[in-house]
Amino acid sequence: MFKIPISVIILTFNEERNITSCLESLSNHFDEIFLVDSGSTDKTIEIANNYSVNIIEHPFENYSTQRNWAFENLPLRNQWILNMDADHRLTREIVIELQQKFQQDIPPSINGMLSSRKTLFMGKWIKYGGHYPTYHAVIFRKGKGSCEDKLYDQHFKVEGEVIKLKGDIIDLITESLSTFTLRHDKWSTLEALQQFNKIDKTQGTINGSLIDGNPIAKRRYYKNIYERFPLFVRPAVYFFIRYFLRLGFLDGKRGLIFHFLQCFWFRFLIDAKIYELRKTRDENQ
Incomplete structure (x- = not known):
């Protein structure tokens, strides 16, 4: 089975309700997955141990710092990085799209890929109000992307050209x-x-x-x-x-x-x- 040559990074803290579905959407599709946990006291780590996941613990200061620490310190073996949160799930469409793209040659001028979030709120897709499509630079080449140094509303900044993916990432914006x-x-x-x-x-x-x-x-x-x-x-x-x-x-x-x-x-x-x-x-x- 073809494994997409991407290193996935997931940030977690007490995500036992979300982490199973997140990992199920990734499992068996990507070359390697890193889970960077900031001291979970629930069953997050226990659940993650049931999957082929590299678990790293690192104290949390803020979202930007945690992301950028992961980019600089994790032993990533792939040229490309996919950033996920525990309440994100990949759709089948985006997985297939990435498999097709990475089985071909990606032009060296392309350093990032944008995907839209498909927000689910109380079990309903929020489709209107300018909320969809909303694109985020969730995939980029190693060394060509970083997380903005902001307290809130951080985006990933990519150096160079980016392309839009057709598939979505599901964002479960609330448990309650x-x-x-x-x-x-x-x-x-x-x-x-x-x-x-x-x-x-x-x-x-x-x-x-x-x-x-x-x-x-x-x-x-x-x-x-x-x-x-x-x-x-x-x-x-x-x-x-x-x-x-x-x-x-x-x-x-x-x-x-x-x-x-x-x-x-x-x-x-x-x-x-x-x-x-x-x-x-x-x-x-």
Whole structure:
């Protein structure tokens, strides 16, 4: 059986509910799989030991640091890297597509591959509201890609030309509404700190652009515009655009829950935390 010559890297921490399905979507298809765990106390490692997986433990500082540490320190034997999280699954279509591509010669000018995420929320594919297709540079040549040095909303930055894959990666965005809100509460703190401190690291990050044809750069361009809008106004405008103008209402009741929480509540919470940080700063001056 042909094994795709890609080294897969999965980051985990207490992912016993997700890791089996993730590994099942990868198992027997790829040359090697690395699981970088940051001290799981559940059955994540026990489950992973049932698969042909190289398990490495490394303390977690933040997502970017963990990813970039893995790129620099894991004994990867392949030229190509696929980045996965435990709540991601490869579709059969993308596996077949990668098998076909890697059985041929990939032009040396190509350093990365973009795949769209197919978000599942409460068991439903979120198809509208501008949420699909959303491309991410999940595959790149070793030494030609890195994770942006950001607290939140990190993307993989690839040096050189990238191509789009037709297949999707499934993203199980929540196990439950409680998990969803807890995670987004944590992420809102990171994003609020990033915006409050005006962290702008031009080196190693993706610049916003409408002209280079990169969908990730295009999204970053629009996010930069979003961040210039007044606090508390911008979440309402964003929700209106996503839910009404970009037809998010076609996703039904579960779509309403998702688009409201992800487009309005989450971003309103970020603004509230930025407001709190500014208020605390002003009181201490």
